[in-house]
Amino acid sequence: DAGVTQSPTHLIKTRGQQVTLRCSPKSGHDTVSWYQQALGQGPQFIFQYYEEEERQRGNFPDRFSGHQFPNYSSELNVNALLLGDSALYLCASSLSRGLSNQPQHFGDGTRLSIL
Amino acid sequence: GDSVTQMEGPVTLSEEAFLTINCTYTATGYPSLFWYVQYPGEGLQLLLKATKADDKGSNKGFEATYRKETTSFHLEKGSVQVSDSAVYFCALIPSMNTGFQKLVFGTGTRLLVSP
Numbered sequence: 747d748a749g750v751t752q753s754p755t756h757l758i759k760t761r762g763q764q765v766t767l768r769c770s771p772k773s774g775h776d777t778v779s780w781y782q783q784a785l786g787q788g789p790q791f792i793f794q795y796y797e798e799e800e801r802q803r804g805n806f807p808d809r810f811s812g813h814q815f816p817n818y819s820s821e822l823n824v825n826a827l828l829l830g831d832s833a834l835y836l837c838a839s840s841l842s843r844g845l846s847n848q849p850q851h852f853g854d855g856t857r858l859s860i861l
Numbered sequence: 862g863d864s865v866t867q868m869e870g871p872v873t874l875s876e877e878a879f880l881t882i883n884c885t886y887t888a889t890g891y892p893s894l895f896w897y898v899q900y901p902g903e904g905l906q907l908l909l910k911a912t913k914a915d916d917k918g919s920n921k922g923f924e925a926t927y928r929k930e931t932t933s934f935h936l937e938k939g940s941v942q943v944s945d946s947a948v949y950f951c952a953l954i955p956s957m958n959t960g961f962q963k964l965v966f967g968t969g970t971r972l973l974v975s976p
Contacts, residue, residue, distance in 0.1 A: 750904070777962065779962065779963070779964075781964075786968075786969075787968055787969070788865075788950055788952075788966030788967050788968045788969050789905070789950075789964070789966050790966075791963045791964065791965070794962065794963065802963055804963070836904055836905065838905075838964075840962055842962070848962060849895075849907045849910060850907070850962060850964060851907070852897075852904035852905040852906070853904050854902070854903050854904040855904050
């Protein structure tokens with residue numbers, strides 16, 4: 747049973763470029779959340795997708811956008827990259843069945859470095 | 862808003878020592894509480910959780926009790942091993958009334974266990 751898979755594992759971009767990160771949720775999960783983890787910090791919630799719609803958004807600018815596909819996989823897009831966007835981007839999946847305290851399963855993340 | 866405060870690390874212990882990592886939270890209502898562990902180069906793994914006051918979560922020898930009166934969820938282990946060396950994150954999901962699963966993390970506490 748595959749867990750949450752993310753690609754790519756590492757990525758190097760320059761300022762002003764655009765990037766797309768990908769996530770496949772754990773089998774049976776229908777909800778995907780994205781988090782940004784800066785070096786030495788805890789993950790910060792970016793947004794969550796359910797039924798192909800953004801359900802909630804954290805305190806991130808519109809440069810951060812996402813998408814969820816009918817197979818529940820998801821993409822995170824970041825435009826006009828800034829040096830401060832360098833971080834580990836984590837995807838988490840869960841089953842949105844009633845209770846909101848269902849555990850979230852995390853992938854190993856994509857390490858994004860901006861030069 | 863909702864927040865989590867953890868003791869700063871690193872916490873350095875010898876093998877078989879007793880571990881306590883302090884965590885306190887600020888939240889309205891009745892959040893669910895979690896401990897996640899992050900090993901080097903990996904994503905986050907759920908260690909344990911508690912969903913209501915006085916609940917005790919436990920896993921792999923680790924324990925934490927949901928204390929509403931002190932708004933705390935301290936992580937403990939009676940005898941640590943070198944393999945427990947990792948970064949530990951305390952987190953909460955705000956009150957279940959919100960209807961979705963945004964995790965709010967602390968900044969993490971690095972644990973280093975020496976033989």
